[in-house]
Amino acid sequence: MAPAELAAAGWSVALLERNADIGGFIATEERTLPGYLHDTYSSWHPLFVSGPAHAVLGERLRQHGLTYRNTEEWVTASVADDGRATLAHRDPERTADGFADPADRTAYLAVLRRYERNMESLGGLLGGEPRSPEALRHLARLSRDAGRAGRERWPRSLASGGRGYARSEFRGGEVDHLYAPWLLHTGLSPDQAPGGFMLPLLAVTLHGFGLPVAAGGSGRFLDAFRSLLDSLGVRVETGAEVERIVVKRGRAVGVVAGGRFVGARRAVLASVTPTALYGELLPEDAAVGGLREEAARFRPGRGAMQIHVALSAPPEWRDGRLAAIPLIHLSDGSGSTGIACAEAEAGLLPRRPTVAVGQQYVLDPSRVPPGAAALWLQLQEVPFTPLGDAAGELDTTAGWTPELARGYADRVLDRVAAHAPGLREKILAVDVISPVHLAAHNPNAICGDPYGGSAELDQSFLWRPLPGSGRHATPLPGLWHIGASTHPGPGLGGASGHMVATALTTA
Template sequence: MSIVVVGSGINGLVAAAELARAGRTVTLLERAPRLGGFIASQERTLPGFVHDVYSSWHPLFVSGGAYALLGADLEARGARYRNTDGALTASTADVGGERRTVVGYRDPGRTAAGFSRARDRETYLAMLDAFGARAGTVFGALGGELGSGRTLGALGWRALRALGRRGVASLARDAMSSGRAFLRREFDGWEADALWAPWLLHAGLGPQHATGGVMVPVFAATLHQFGLPVVDGGAGRFVAAFESLLRDAGVDIRTGVEAEGIELRHGRACAVRTSAGVVDAGTVIASVSPQALYGTLLAESGAVARQRADAARHRPGRGAAQIHLALDRPVPWEDPALREVPLIHLSDGSGSTGVAVAQADAGLLPQVPTIVVGQQTLLDPQRAPEGKATLWLQLQEVPFAPVGDAAGLIDTRGGWAEATLRDRFLDRVLDRLEAFAPGVRATVLAADLITPADLHAANPNAVGGDPYGGDAELDQNLLWRPFPGAARHRTVVPGVWHIGAATHPGAGLAGGSGHLVAQQLLGRRSR
């Protein structure tokens, strides 16, 4: 019987590709008119300005298991990367009247050299060395089936052998720590916190959330080793390469077709009912939200009543927004060090980002939001006409249905459908950018705002405008993602598997759950 993959985000693409290349018969269903989910590039502002509409940076993909299997084939089909060997990321903020900027480089030593305190310089390099010893355990957990007792037992045994009891206890402490606690415990100065605490937003976390004490070294080590690759010519070429690979492998791709239900025979999946008819299936891999899987696709199954109730209580994370700018010239950063940095956070670290997260969690527009500034044209100049630039702004602390404004200046009644709210929010972001790059507003030729409501409309997996698959606090993470009783990717319904950002290992452009399930179905990984 054939395998039907529902949804063509990164995990669906990876699962379909790995299974088809191994000789399985695969049908890929996508409700949208194109493949890719939150991977796309378009000229959204002006002709000649190519913007990565949603995700952009691929360090997690090029460092993962799916890339090891598929990378060469994707490159042969046009998915090539532009990367940096120098500056990687930076954070800048005004703190007590002082402008603070810290820059991270591919070279860890050069990064540490920018820290003001000798102890912190030593601690930073020691942190990376310690993570090297832990990497097998950490990535084994992130890439393993944590709902399996066999997997957990093997991980624990390997961790004891590699780290010893004290090392395992230290790792467990860091895993239970927030990023803020870890960074303030380990470092005396402000630089490490400012540089890496905002990165926790990219995992759907905040500085105050557990597991941040492990995720900070994960981000730091990954970026130092793999950089911040972007797809040459735009993320759309990545999707086009996947589509070419899938077609060459014989995958039956059906876009504009919505999966409406999974049909069962004797309790086992036998077909997928779609808006265009019924597709036979011995196995269904659903890259959908928990609400969609248990509340819609398996609505007729009595075997998942408990999971259906749990899915209804599954919490989305904070909403997010994207802003795309077409600029008449590159950003005129006041600090010249920022002019060569691909990705910058406007944040002082766990302080301002923690406040903005708390305000967004309370339903308020943050007074001082953390702004992720992507300068892709530094790496890939062809994305804009000569002498001009694109700018990719991401905000990860934005309520889906704002109940107020933390600054008390923006009327949020009517929500994101109101043009006034959209315009005032855009002004807040651009004013904040202007403070660090005087004159930048005068260079803006066109702007495009994508709100949390727009994200949900574009992709129903972004429940509540959350592109990270649900709140990543500890009770919905790791062993409990998306919730207890559904932590394994193989569901209680025979033949039905669940993948995507809502499942372990969570969000990120790695294809981790798609790769894990494909390898289990091929008998190469323990179930």
């Protein structure tokens, strides 16, 4: 979003992208059969729609053709192996009605209210520089909420994982079942901090904003963005890999792409990992203090994998309520998701992976032929270098070969078919994107990590991108660091670019 905001403020902007198209992990393609429009990578835009970049650019994108489809009804569900389903509705009360224990209903609504009551401060912290006087003001306001107990609650939730949080706050298992798999979408596992803070935030966001998808596919978002950039005079150069950042007299003055110098009078914004910024793009003698050493220790999170399925007809879910739900998780909650994460972290292909089953056609039937359906299956517990198979079935010795990718996709499809009998007979085509493909498509996905670096507490907030640089300004004047590897982390929020554009245009 930064190029659009800077250009709108009158700056002359060039956007350099190494791939043939802009968009990174945003694309829509007919990856299986003609007439089936699959969001190749990302798909759901609640972060963007709820974030500060949308507040600035949302209306302009709409004028350039972007429209969203969303649900006002049931938004997400988790289904356990035994068929038990927990559902979330846009309406928090209807969601809470599904919890068996009355105390959990009260507790759930209370925590949502607490987050909503403090949304200005939470939004300010997530959408602003963590090391700033404004952040301190937001923290002070949060700490005044609900007295001493409230003061302690925020830091304790930040220090805890989602599983521990749900166990402490709720007697029954519904909240854990519903939201533990959602933690994967923040790059966490059920036991990693700050899951205890993120879990209610996910719930508030889903209730408040649903799961918007771009009408016609995420590619239409890019069309609108590209059209907006054109209208603002942004020079977009694709197939232009930045090889280095040029520093003169201690200041970033441009980049070299394809052997050609592109000068930047005011600022260079780098949407890359710290590994690339400090380890590859900057000259070795650039004055960046200890950041080069810190960047060498920046670690990626788990790998991911994407499977696209063209179906002749919608799945017939055993639990008929699932037919209208855009995004379903196949998981027992922290139990199976925690095990699958641990297996992946140990280099094993999980035996019972958590499957995120996207049914975008429910919101946007234009993506599939009449009467047909498509599934967007996301796996977020995948080793980049498989050392074995937790189920002892697949041969991993040659790494991510097409055979291994297909074999693992079969396990995933069996998991879906267990809840939707007859699914196999409806499958017309399958497309598998392995973690190796993700890394090849986008160098920011180190080891197939879709989220630009582990999002555990020690690499988040004050310490993202690096402990010595928990901000978007770098030690080099004129050089700014944005993207998923920086605060507030991964997702299609556009917040880091917005923060930097705001800082530059209001300075």
